[in-house]
Amino acid sequence: MKSNEEPDMPVTGIMRVGEVAIRVFDLEESRQHYDKRMGLIETHQGDDDKVYYKCPDEHDLYSLVLRKADQPGIDYVAFKTARDSDLDDFAERLRAFDIEVEHVPANTYPASGRRIKFNLPSGHEIHVYAEKEQNGNGMPLRNPGTIPDEGYIRGFRTVRLDHCLLGGTDIDANAKIMMEVFGFTMSEKLVAHENEMSLALFLTTSNKPHDIAFVLQPEGNKFHHVSFLLDSVNDLYHAADLIGKYNIAVDVAPNRHGVTRGATIYFFDPSGNRNEVFTGGYVHYPDTPTLVWDTTELGKATFSQDNTVRPSFLEVLT
Ligand SMILES: [Fe+2]
Incomplete structure (x- = not known):
């Protein structure tokens, strides 16, 4: 797995929302909506009733997970942090708030490094991870130009989650x-x-x-x-x-x-x-x-x- 190297820059802590996992009734209908209409890119389908998508200007393999279920709504929000060691620091700080933290081994979630997982007081499930496989944004990393090949940006022309x-x-x-x-x-x-x-x-x-x-x-x-x-x-x-x-x-x-x-x-x-x-x-x-x-x-x-x-x-x- 190609992982993100620890960035040599003064960014510490959470960088962004890296992944949102939501529930849908029907994967085909959802494919029509998120892929064909909105122009997100389907990266793969799991063997677990889940389909994975990314937006055209994202480097990480996926940012949106759809899971077939009987009820719509949210499964979890996952934040990407700059360094793997952040995960232990966050887990320690969460314990000080009496929040139970689960440590999830690498590759439990596809192409993802290890995660910590916990619930906010509102009940929402939150993950934090530092590594996810990257497959690029359709442009080379050296002399990238400004837009990818025609056809990469479709539908609503979403940039990123x-x-x-x-x-x-x-x-x-x-x-x-x-x-x-x-x-x-x-x-x-x-x-x-x-x-x-x-x-x-x-x-x-x-x-x-x-x-x-x-x-x-x-x-x-x-x-x-x-x-x-x-x-x-x-x-x-x-x-x-x-x-x-x-x-x-x-x-x-x-x-x-x-x-x-x-x-x-x-x-x-x-x-x-x-x-x-x-x-x-x-x-x-x-x-x-x-x-x-x-x-x-x-x-x-x-x-x-x-x-x-x-x-x-x-x-x-x-
Ligand atoms: Fe908004």
């Missing part, structure tokens, strides 16, 4: 763990104007406005959406045209979030899992102050081009 939003209880406790154990910073939060209760928390471990976010829900372990980056607003409109052409169920047509300032479309896969494609948003640094929205501006915080609260966006989760 970007972030996900999880719904659950105890989101303040989730955020505390992500910040104190893994070094995330809080880029933005949405609070109730009457009592400052946290309603949605946006956390980043990079220059992105968020890598993961949590939204308060009455039930734990819920899935709001997985999001894929596009290059431009032109590509966002191209995706919107294909969504219309193929009668994909739309939740929110093109708009711009107040939170993160990303231009966005929300739609559903054939199993009812929400997907997002987005582009833009600001650059975050660790010293950027946390931005706070309250519910007096809920419409603008969510969809800033019409300042309209959409109940389906807030209430439909898998």
Whole structure:
């Protein structure tokens, strides 16, 4: 297995969301949606009712796992960290929070190095790993040029997996763990104007406005959406045209979030899992102050081009 060499640079800790695993009813229907329509690349099918995909500009072998199941929703989110030794440091810090940590041997998950695995207070299963086989992004590593061979970028022209939003209880406790154990910073939060209760928390471990976010829900372990980056607003409109052409169920047509300032479309896969494609948003640094929205501006915080609260966006989760 070609593994990622330990980077000789001052990056420590979590680099990004490396993998999201979601449940779908039907693998063929899902293949049509994620591969043929959205343009993700199927890398392989496991012998375990799972299909693995990547986006065109990702080097790692896969970033999205679909598992055939009776219920849609999320199985787990996996973060990729810079160094193998980070895994032991994180496990130690999680124990200080009384969180049980499972050590998973290499290759339990395909093409993946060892992992640690645990559940957040909201019930969501989280993995962290440092190594995964890489098979490139369709361009050579020396004199790569700027675009891969024709045909590599298809459908919605997704660039990469970007972030996900999880719904659950105890989101303040989730955020505390992500910040104190893994070094995330809080880029933005949405609070109730009457009592400052946290309603949605946006956390980043990079220059992105968020890598993961949590939204308060009455039930734990819920899935709001997985999001894929596009290059431009032109590509966002191209995706919107294909969504219309193929009668994909739309939740929110093109708009711009107040939170993160990303231009966005929300739609559903054939199993009812929400997907997002987005582009833009600001650059975050660790010293950027946390931005706070309250519910007096809920419409603008969510969809800033019409300042309209959409109940389906807030209430439909898998
Ligand atoms: Fe999003």
